[in-house]
Amino acid sequence: MADMTAKMLNSSDVSIPKGAKLTMSYLTPKEWDETAHLFDGVCQEQMHVFASERWPSMKIDCLHFKLDDELVAGCLVMHRAAPLGLGGLAVCKWGPILLDAAAPNAQQLFGDVVDMLINHYAVERRLMLSMLPRPQPAETNFAVEKLQERGFKEGAGLPFPNRYFVNVQLTDDAMRASFGQKWRAHLKKSEKNGLEFEHCDVSQMPVFYELYREMTARKQFPDYSAFDSLHHLMDNIHESARPELFLVRHEGEPVAGGVIFTAGDTSVYLYGATNDQALPLRAGYFMHWHIMRWLARQERIKWYDLGGTDGFLGLHQFKNGMVGKAGVVSQVPKVMNYAHWFMPRLLGNTLFLARDVKAQIMRRILSLKKNTPSD
Numbered sequence: 001m002a003d004m005t006a007k008m009l010n011s012s013d014v015s016i017p018k019g020a021k022l023t024m025s026y027l028t029p030k031e032w033d034e035t036a037h038l039f040d041g042v043c044q045e046q047m048h049v050f051a052s053e054r055w056p057s058m059k060i061d062c063l064h065f066k067l068d069d070e071l072v073a074g075c076l077v078m079h080r081a082a083p084l085g086l087g088g089l090a091v092c093k094w095g096p097i098l099l100d101a102a103a104p105n106a107q108q109l110f111g112d113v114v115d116m117l118i119n120h121y122a123v124e125r126r127l128m129l130s131m132l133p134r135p136q137p138a139e140t141n142f143a144v145e146k147l148q149e150r151g152f153k154e155g156a157g158l159p160f161p162n163r164y165f166v167n168v169q170l171t172d173d174a175m176r177a178s179f180g181q182k183w184r185a186h187l188k189k190s191e192k193n194g195l196e197f198e199h200c201d202v203s204q205m206p207v208f209y210e211l212y213r214e215m216t217a218r219k220q221f222p223d224y225s226a227f228d229s230l231h232h233l234m235d236n237i238h239e240s241a242r243p244e245l246f247l248v249r250h251e252g253e254p255v256a257g258g259v260i261f262t263a264g265d266t267s268v269y270l271y272g273a274t275n276d277q278a279l280p281l282r283a284g285y286f287m288h289w290h291i292m293r294w295l296a297r298q299e300r301i302k303w304y305d306l307g308g309t310d311g312f313l314g315l316h317q318f319k320n321g322m323v324g325k326a327g328v329v330s331q332v333p334k335v336m337n338y339a340h341w342f343m344p345r346l347l348g349n350t351l352f353l354a355r356d357v358k359a360q361i362m363r364r365i366l367s368l369k370k371n372t373p374s375d
Helices: 003-011 029-038 048-054 106-124 141-147 172-178 179-192 203-219 231-234 283-296 314-323 342-370
Strands: 024-027 059-066 070-081 087-093 128-132 162-167 193-201 244-250 253-261 266-274 303-304 328-331 336-338
Touching: 024 029, 024 128, 029 048, 029 059, 029 070, 048 059, 048 070, 059 106, 087 106, 087 342, 106 128, 106 141, 128 342, 141 336, 162 172, 162 314, 172 283, 179 283, 179 314, 193 203, 193 283, 203 231, 203 244, 203 253, 203 266, 231 336, 244 283, 253 283, 253 342, 266 283, 283 303, 314 328
Parallel strands: 087 128, 266 303
Antiparallel strands: 024 059, 059 070, 070 087, 128 336, 162 303, 162 328, 193 244, 244 253, 253 266
């Protein structure tokens, strides 16, 4: 089920040549975002234009790591110090990112970069270093193992951690044969409905925004996805990493759309939207099939990350059928925390506990609202 990419993620370390020197340097946000597309492991969470809009109260460092003056890795780290030198937090989401994820020494490089981050943020700057490894299409996430080896402790996890990966390293026929039987049947029906698929430029984003507004109004659910930040991302991100927009039309009218991050070796489904006509037309099946076909023709891309489900059974069935026999359902790792000093550990654990309690209360409130009959 998992191919050579997943096997690489689980392979044993290959040592870095003796005497080779790993160095760290700071970049400006502009320099970072213009070069982020070079890394196989790049994702939206590691883009400055995304992180600065999503977490405006945090300072952000953009770092390059070179081995004997050759670029091998990078990392975006958000941080905030507490008053009176009592500690603070340094947060890395879905990083560090490697230039070549398939390099024989990839795991060793990842570990050595983490060592430098520990020394810089946890030891020298007296911050709790909190890292959320990127989910991987493999049974074992080597990043979690590397962090555990260095003394990181598990923090909170997502209530619904499943992550769905479609293998797009296949021919059209092999990919289609991999789908679940029901998913394949719905796709076949969608192809008889006169739908048209478009790969659009950024000028068509207003069409997608309108579809999204129609969908949220129809479903009447609170949106915590930071969708408002998508405007900023699409308007300001460097063109080398700008997400791709796809639309599906029926009789000339847009009925479904998707925004996909495609800069690294794993594409990510960021946002999708549909109107009232999409469900009977099975436009979602049609759209994702053609997105997968487009991704399969991009030499660098190996996996299509569909995201999670937030506990919705119907969404699980849809994504699980799309993953099929050739894909992988793995899990988003728990947050991993490291503190070298006592006060940063105490402060960091207190802040995370308060955040987790607040999140549990909000989930409980939403659950009560869903189960309360409307007038």
